[in-house]
Amino acid sequence: MSSSDKTSSSAVNGNESSVKRDTASPLFGQRILQHFEFDPGHRNLNHGSFGASPRAIRKKLREYQDLAEAKPDQFIRYDTPDILNECREATAKLLNVPTETVVFVVNATTGVNTILRNIAWNDDCKDEIIYFKTIYGACGKTVDYIVDSGLGRVSARAIQIDYPQEDEEIVTTLKNTIEDCVKDGKRARICIFDIVSSLPAVRFPFEEVTKLCKEKGVLSLIDGAQGIGMIDLDLRALDPDFFVSNFHKWFYVPRSCALLYVPVRNQALIRSTIPTSHGYISNSGERFNPLPKKNESPFVNNFQFVGSTDSAAYLCVKDAIEWREQVLGGEARILEYIHALAKDGGKKAAQVLGTEVLDNKSGTMSRCATTNVALPLEVEEASQASDWMMETMMSEYGTFIPLFIHNGRPWARISAQVYLDIDDFEWAGRTLLELCTRVKRGEYKEA
Incomplete structure (x- = not known):
């Protein structure tokens, strides 16, 4: 079993090392997963594409319907x-x-x-x-x-x-x-x-x-x-x-x-x-x-x-505004957490990969809840293998991370969210590194 196959237990059960902002704030990290309806075998690292809605708000949706x-x-x-x-x-x-x-x-x-x-x-x-x-x-x-x-x-x-x-x-x-x-x-x-x-x-x-x-x-x-x-x-x-x-x-x-x-x-x-x-x-x-x-x-x-x-x-919309305030502590707390997680998590994933995060010297590009981490691949092999890598993420690793080429270099985009913590970014780095190793072995050519 690869290290990436260990998705469900830590993602669903949570762990005691999740970040706690202060004694008055909610406990962010994997424990927040209890409010969402992700498959136990799926780790949602691509919130930026399609989003996700908590169970309580989806209940309101069905009430209106x-x-x-x-x-x-x-x-x-x-x-x-x-x-x-x-x-x-x-x-x-x-x-x-x-x-x-x-x-x-x-x-x-x-x-x-x-x-x-x-x-x-x-x-x-x-x-x-x-x-x-x-x-x-x-x-x-x-x-x-x-x-x-x-x-x-x-x-x-x-x-x-x-x-x-x-x-x-x-x-x-x-x-x-x-x-x-x-x-x-x-x-x-x-x-x-x-x-x-x-x-x-x-x-x-x-x-x-x-x-x-x-x-x-x-x-x-x-x-x-x-x-x-x-x-x-x-x-x-x-x-x-x-x-x-x-x-x-x-x-x-x-x-x-x-x-x-x-x-x-x-x-x-x-x-x-x-x-x-x-x-x-x-x-x-x-x-x-x-x-x-x-x-x-x-x-x-x-x-x-x-x-x-x-x-x-x-x-x-009004229900989501209320839920974010009552359950998560409001906009300021949410943004503080996801921005810090994107910055720290990106560094952690890049450290695992032996690469770097995409940012400018002033750090303004990274003042958001997403991070872009360079892949240890040549542009040509990344271009040829990216579709295989993303499909393999879903079929074998239970996740999805968008891959792309920018300015002559391959990158991975990872989203930070309240239901994630630094361990998820370390796991993402290990998963991407394992996939890059498999690309270098030419596995994508056999698919």
């Missing part, structure tokens, strides 16, 4: 709007913004699509979408679609990032790119950037970039898919033009639920949901809306009902 089944018209037409308003109010308080600026969509990609597909591109064909090459793949393809279908009215300009880079280098590069747009007779219309990028999973200088966009008259679209629940956010102070973030990743709301923030000044730009539904108001006049409960805000009303979808996850 049962209410919709018991009295469909009563619950969907009359009760759901009120619960949605409670969840929007709780979200607005969490992010320090007015309630009328917050609505829900199924995921961050839908939010990005909603924004880009609503913008009216100028007929002078000078508009450009600025983005960074670390953009999430689906959002990058959305940019491609907007350009491809825009009949030449909009183009896109990508900014290369080769981490590790200092924040000021990224901001300077964006400033130069906006100036290059002007020199080329173009107009930087909107800039898309992350809070924490996907691959590599590092904190982006979103505060400084938002400020620069405002100074240059460029709309800022923040893809905070990995944002709420992982980073301390004050949207009133940040003041972006558009912001999306998944509740179902780091905030423990069941899939699929994301917030879309649009300040009042920009709400007239977002005329339709995706798909267009009953809240849309045409230039030619408003059609009949069969839903009785309408919000005073046309923007909020637009997103209140988008077809007959299961919106039960949206209704769990």
